[in-house]
Amino acid sequence: MSIQSTQPNPAQTESSGSAFYAGRGVSKTPMINHAKGIFFWDTEGKRYLDGSSGAVAANIGHGNERVRDAMMEQASRFSYVVRTAFTSESTETLCKMVADLAGPGFDQTFLVSGGSEAIEATLKLARQYAVVSGQPKRSKILARMPGYHGSTMGAAAVTGDPDRDEMFGPMMRIMPKIPAPLSYRLPEGFDVNSYADYCANELERQILAEGEDTVLAFIMEPVGGVATGALVAPDHYYKTVREICDRYGVLLIFDEVMCGAGRTGTFLAAHHWPDALPDLVACAKGLSAGYTPLGAMIAPNRIVDKVVESGGFLHGHTYSGNPLSSAIGVAVLTELVNQDLMRNADRMGVLLRQRLTTLKERTSTIGDVRGMGLLNAVEIVRDKATKEIFPASSQASYRVSAIARDLGLHIYGRRAAGGSSVNGSWQLLRSSSPNKKLTS
Numbered sequence: 001m002s003i004q005s006t007q008p009n010p011a012q013t014e015s016s017g018s019a020f021y022a023g024r025g026v027s028k029t030p031m032i033n034h035a036k037g038i039f040f041w042d043t044e045g046k047r048y049l050d051g052s053s054g055a056v057a058a059n060i061g062h063g064n065e066r067v068r069d070a071m072m073e074q075a076s077r078f079s080y081v082v083r084t085a086f087t088s089e090s091t092e093t094l095c096k097m098v099a100d101l102a103g104p105g106f107d108q109t110f111l112v113s114g115g116s117e118a119i120e121a122t123l124k125l126a127r128q129y130a131v132v133s134g135q136p137k138r139s140k141i142l143a144r145m146p147g148y149h150g151s152t153m154g155a156a157a158v159t160g161d162p163d164r165d166e167m168f169g170p171m172m173r174i175m176p177k178i179p180a181p182l183s184y185r186l187p188e189g190f191d192v193n194s195y196a197d198y199c200a201n202e203l204e205r206q207i208l209a210e211g212e213d214t215v216l217a218f219i220m221e222p223v224g225g226v227a228t229g230a231l232v233a234p235d236h237y238y239k240t241v242r243e244i245c246d247r248y249g250v251l252l253i254f255d256e257v258m259c260g261a262g263r264t265g266t267f268l269a270a271h272h273w274p275d276a277l278p279d280l281v282a283c284a285k286g287l288s289a290g291y292t293p294l295g296a297m298i299a300p301n302r303i304v305d306k307v308v309e310s311g312g313f314l315h316g317h318t319y320s321g322n323p324l325s326s327a328i329g330v331a332v333l334t335e336l337v338n339q340d341l342m343r344n345a346d347r348m349g350v351l352l353r354q355r356l357t358t359l360k361e362r363t364s365t366i367g368d369v370r371g372m373g374l375l376n377a378v379e380i381v382r383d384k385a386t387k388e389i390f391p392a393s394s395q396a397s398y399r400v401s402a403i404a405r406d407l408g409l410h411i412y413g414r415r416a417a418g419g420s421s422v423n424g425s426w427q428l429l430r431s432s433s434p435n436k437k438l439t440s
């Protein structure tokens with residue numbers, strides 16, 4: 001029996017041994033039989049276009065034979081050794097590839113099993129670095145509302161979602177939030193640029209309010225995922241955020257779990273703003289493109305070396321640096337480079353947004369189209385003029401996803417996290433495999 005995270009579909013929970021359903025009981029969860037390229041097929045032979053690469057992960061498409069061969073080759077030799085005692089060629093190769101693709105200042109890679117684990121690693125490395133640098137009072141991580149950084153407790157503490165805070169807050173130390181620079185539904189009196197300025201300045205205000213010597217880091221998604229719906233801020237926002245962090249000795253962490261690994265047209269989304277590079281990066285999803293659970297923290301020598309010299313990083317998991325996962329990561333990144341998929345994501349993204357914008361002009365319910373590369377969102381509203389949203393009770397996002405799925409299209413429908421700055425709006429995250437060739 002597999003357990004999934006949202007309400008069960010009554011039709012599927014009549015007997016024990018069945019799976020909980022992930023889509024709030026709207027329709028039956030299809031069972032997938034096989035996949036190839038941008039398509040997968042269920043056990044009844046129905047074909048689906050994987051319009052969102054699963055959870056924005058299957059970046060190189062399904063059923064890649066070179067990835068399969070690399071997986072088999074590594075598995076036929078050995079799959080696992082414990083990283084604290086041994087390393088493997090695949091692990092070393094993957095770390096070298098990640099550092100080369102990430103570029104100067106991103107020297108060392110700590111491999112984990114997914115996005116939340118990668119976030120935990122950044123938070124803990126930042127903390128250890130502050131302590132060994134003689135700044136033990138620094139422990140607060142500022143983050144954005146709305147924002148999403150994962151489901152484990154540390155990642156949840158920096159996630160900007162009032163519903164989760166209410167549920168899990170009593171069990172943890174929720175970190176302070178500043179508003180994300182939303183671009184579609186803006187507070188009165190602001191335009192996109194002035195609101196981005198306001199939000200960046202909120203970072204400085206919050207650092208001072210918390211006590212500048214107590215703030216350890218600021219974490220943000222450079223291109224938003226599910227919480228903000230592929231939010232991209234104006235360029236000056238990133239530069240101002242970097243300057244404020246420098247001014248107060250606060251580390252800047254980019255959560256590139258969704259937007260990294262080529263998804264936005266560059267290996268790191270951070271590469272779009274070279275004068276605002278972060279100190280630490282968390283990456284996952286596209287790193288293994290869905291072929292295995294894999295994530296990474298990418299960090300500079302100056303931070304890692306200091307922590308290692310002080311006695312070592314007090315963090316790790318059984319599967320950190322797993323040789324089999326690493327071999328898959330190497331094969332995936334090789335495909336990303338050899339097939340020029342990052343440039344393809346850039347070119348196809350432009351085309352996709354053009355087509356979606358045409359669609360927006362022709363329909364009464366698409367309020368906004370935004371994104372970067374092949375990480376894009378379509379925001380659906382009840383009324384375009386007022387930007388009114390569908391009521392929560394309508395479960396609109398789930399219904400739209402279910403209708404699309406019935407029609408053979410998988411999309412990532414999400415109601416955005418609540419919070420005053422987003423007014424409970426909901427978005428449809430609509431992104432495609434970078435290898436997808438668009439058709440009309």
Ligand code: PLP
Nearest residue numbers: 114115116148149150225257258
């Ligand atoms: N951060 C971002 C921006 C994400 O989109 C996600 C997952 O969707 C995570 C962190 C958590 O990653 P995982 O689900 O692999 O733990």
